[in-house]
Amino acid sequence: MSPAVTLALRELRADVKQGFRGFRIFLACLALGVATIAAAGELTEAVKAGLRADARLLLGGDLAVSQMYRPLDDDARQYLESVGRISTHLEMRAMVRSDSGARTLVELKAVDQAYPLAGQLRLNPKDASLFADMNEGFFALADPGLLARLGIQTGDSVVLGSARLHIVGVIDHEPDKVASPFQLGPRLLVSWEGLQASGLMMPGSIERYVTRLSLPNQSDAAKVRAQLEQRFPKAHWRIRGLDEAAPGLKRFLDNLSLFLTLTGLAGLLVGGIGVANAVKSHLDTRARSIAILKSVGAGNNQIFAIYGIEVLTLAVLGILLGLGLGLLIPLAVLDVASQALPVRLIAGVYPEPLIKAALAGLLVALAFGIGPLAGVGGTSPAAALRALVVRPPLKQRILNLLPALPFALALALLVVQTSSNRMLALWFVVASVLSLFLFRLLAYLMAQLARMISRHTRAAGLRLALGQLFRPGSPAPSVVVSLGIGLAVLTTLAQIESNLRHQIEDRLPDEAPAFFFIDIQPNQKDAFIAAAKEHQARDIRLAPMIRGRVTMLKGTPAEEVRIDPSARWALDGDRGFSSAAVMPDGTQLLAGSWWDEAYRGPALVSLDARLAKGLGLTVGDRVGVDVLGRAIEAEVSSLRDIDWSAASMNFAFLFSPGTLEGAPYTFLATAKADAQQEDDIERAVTDALPNVSVIRVRNALESVKGVLEGAGVALAVMAAATLPAGGLVLAGAVAASLRRRVYESVVLKVLGADRPTLFRAYLLEFLFLGLATTLLAGAIGTLAAFGILDSMMNMTWRFLPLSSLGLLLFGLVVTLLAGHLITSRALAAKAAPYLRNE
Incomplete structure (x- = not known):
């Protein structure tokens, strides 16, 4: 050895x-x-x-094939039936109302008798069924939240479109719920017969058809998927396997x-x-x-x-x-x-x-x-x-x-x-290095400033405090870096969370519309406006909308193009497309130009500027989309700066007039209203047009507030990880300087310095440290929050100092407490042992 x-x-x-x-x-x-x-x-x-x-329970089978607006063609359905058992359901949003007049938006799901192919639909009572014989009306199964919203119970009935549904059970567990898209309302399960009786299935209505397949041998799923893609190469459905059971x-x-x-x-x-x-x-x-x-x-x-x-x-x-x-x-x-x-x-x-x-x-x-x-x-x-x-x-x-x-x-x-997310991780690395450098630079500049000031002051206590900041072996650099980084991270999160909360609680209620209305048929446009205005709805805006998929980018199939992760959402599934002759109010063009109001030439499209950047597109490039099997290729004519945080009606893809003609579109509408008029407006519209679904922005904001509570939890988690580490480093830094500080205190006592003077000087040192560190941490955290909100989240940033003031005061107090502790221990040491050893 x-x-x-x-x-x-x-x-x-x-x-x-x-x-x-x-x-x-x-x-x-x-x-x-x-x-x-x-x-x-x-x-x-x-x-x-x-x-x-x-995965099989969450997906609802071994394969799931979904598409918008229409079910599978007969050929595809027959092929799936030849290899296994299938079940098809439809998902859409709709309004239901009780006999008392209460109404709410629901996530409607129409299922067949084979549902579910995998897992168990747990109900209360256990023997409840959608498919029992009944002489009058149809059956429905409801989420407990739906009963609470409408003030009804099992055995009562609700009206869905033109159909009366009897609630025969409550859904305790829906096995494939996690595989469904984002939900704005409680679930309502009905039979296909009940849905057809409702009259809600209209041209252009936003309907999602999902066919699940259960195979005798699960290992055949990949082969069946390949066969589907080979037999139906032009189909624009989405196929999910067990590895994509719950992508969200x-x-x-x-x-x-x-x-x-x-x-x-x-x-x-x-x-x-x-x-x-x-x-x-x-x-x-x-x-x-x-x-x-x-x-x-x-x-x-x-x-x-x-x-x-x-x-x-x-x-x-x-x-x-x-x-x-x-x-x-x-x-x-x-x-x-x-x-x-x-x-x-x-x-x-x-x-x-x-x-x-x-x-x-x-x-x-x-x-x-x-x-x-x-x-x-x-x-x-x-x-x-x-x-x-x-x-x-x-x-x-x-x-x-x-x-x-x-x-x-x-x-x-x-x-x-x-x-x-490698880009986010790279930004984290860069921010970490930059923060270490900035806080180390602060420690250096503070030491130089302390040296300069100490030469021009005669106050003994102040000179002693300043001298501690630039002496050899000073704990200042360690204290500044360790405490500063932790506070900067927490300040960043606090500023982001408070800006989001301000957006949701203060700005949006004033600027955002009160309602979004979906599935308005073209021949219902005038009736809708009349019903909404009956109770003083104002600033009513309508836009045609149809859903489709992005298939080509600059002549290359979309799935083969490498894009920024921030733009991946635009290629995952179906997107909402619209067209407009006149540029929408408040539009800010960043590149290109808007088409003439009477334009009827080759297809053009105006894109959200940030999305275009993520997709690698600019003015003059070509984009291919598929709408109900119809391929459309359009040239990018302009890029728009869209403020998505305003919750107003906007489309990332806005086509020139005539591009979407002939497609079974519906209208999307927004309207503003006073809070006391909202119930009356919702009732008037849904009574006149039962197929129209109403989304109250106020209710959606309540859901977002729940997300903000999660952000508060995230802040607490971050604090739990960074503050203890910073506290440990702070404790270690001051403890490491204890022996030296005791030695200096003994020498100063021998030279005539009294205990109160030394105590004030040492505490003043830590006050300077704490103030400088918290101020820089606040500045760095605020700048980081601005960058994240403005560049990554596309939101308007506002300086909200109160959100991080408590954190910074906490950092200052911790620094002073550490200084008080180390100073008390240093001054308590007896001089005699040190003098004998020297």
Whole structure:
């Protein structure tokens, strides 16, 4: 065994005997960050395992074929029937009303007797059925929320269009509900006969037909899918297999996992400062041992090896502790997560998240710990034996950091390559590096300013406080960076959450329409306007709408084009298309020009500018769409800046007049109204036009408020991961300076300084630190929130200082408390022992 390894083992043995004194914060910082990343990954994998295990139940079969406006052609249906059992249902939105006149929007689902092919539809009472014989009317099964909204119960009846439906049961569990699109209302299940009797199936009505297939042998699903695509190459339906049973939920999980992982990495990066502080502090306490080793001939490489082995071993211990916690946390929250998610969680040990968390922890330990280790040879034995704090020259400090560069780059590569959204992960890496630089620059500028001011002040207490900020070994850089990054992250989230809340609670109720009306038939336009105006509806706007799919981009099939992830939604499924002769009010063209009102030439389209950028399109490019089997190719004539946050009627794809002629379109309408008139307007429109569905924006905003509550939870999660890490680093930084501060206090007392003067000076030092850190953190967090809201979320940003003021005050208070604690301990030390040793 080499001498370096032998000495490293002796150091480790001493650490164990002392209860890892000096390395407790080191271990805690690593363990906390690794645990957050590991727990996020394990929890996500547990949900994905549940998705894979229950994919057939969630999809409702082995394959699902869906398309808008019409069911499968007979040839396709006959082929599916030849290979397995099928069930077809229709989904649409509609209005139902009770005998008392109460009415609400529902998610209507018409099913056949084969439904469900997979899973179980659990009802109350258990023997309720849509298909029992009845002399008058039809049956329906309702979500409990529907009964509550209408004030009815099982056995009562509701009116759907022209049909009266008797509620014969309540839906306790709908097996394939998670596979349905975003829902604006409670579920109402009816039979096909009941739907046909309602008269709601009109040309252009927004209807989604889904045919599920159950195969005798599930392994044949891929072959059947290939056969479908080969036999019907021109069909523009969407086929989903078991790997796409719940794509929306999967995207949500990927985003949640990414958020939690980046949260853990933020905490780990903050903890990295604590790692560097702990290593440096440990090396300072071993200064005499290092000096003796140098005096007897030990080289810098040998000393680096001794303490490098010690630090690396302790880093592995911290990582193992974090992995253990990361495995326990999902078990602790399993029940809560199972209730919050529509799928079961399968607990287990999933190696991939653990490996990722361990690698991240190891790379952080190496990136932040190798700098102090590299500088271990920079202090002469004489200075170390005299306990002098010697600041290496700038060139030497830069050289000490160079060995950390490969590990930092490897960490950045790990974060980006393993992320579900690489662009967001890359922005996170850039923001992290920039934040570290800015806060380190702040610490440097603060030290220089303190040096300058101290030369021009005679107040002893102030000069002493300022001197603490620029003296060698000052904890200021560590405090500023660790506390500042945590506060900046939380300020960013707080500003985003408060802007969203302001948008929903303050701006939208004033600017947004009160209603959206869908499925207005072309021959109902005048009747709709008359019914809406009967109760003072105002600013009524109508636009033709039909749904279709984007099939070609610049002559290339859409599925083969690499696009920005932010624009993926435009190619996933059907989109709403419209046409207009006159440019809509408030339109701002960023490129190109609008067509003439009387234009009847080749097809043109105006696109949302941000979407066009994500799709790689500009003015002059060509876009292909499919509308009910009709292929349309249009040239991009203009790009529009659309403020989607205003919740007004807008279309990402707006075609020139005549492009959509002949297609069975319906009208989409918006209207504004006073709150006290909303019930009357809804009643008048739905009484006159039973097929028209009404979406109240006020109700939709209530749903969005629930999302905002989730954002508040996200803020709490982020705080739980970053603030403890920042607190640990802050504690470590001030604790590391305790020995030096005690020594200085003793010297100053001997020279005549009284305790109150020293106390005020030291506390003033931490006040300066806290103020500078919180102000910069607030500025960086606010700028980051502006960038995210303006560039990524396409929302109007507003500075709302009160949302982050509490966080910044909290940071200031924490800094002052840390200063009070360390100052009290330093001033409590007796002078005699130190004077005898010197």
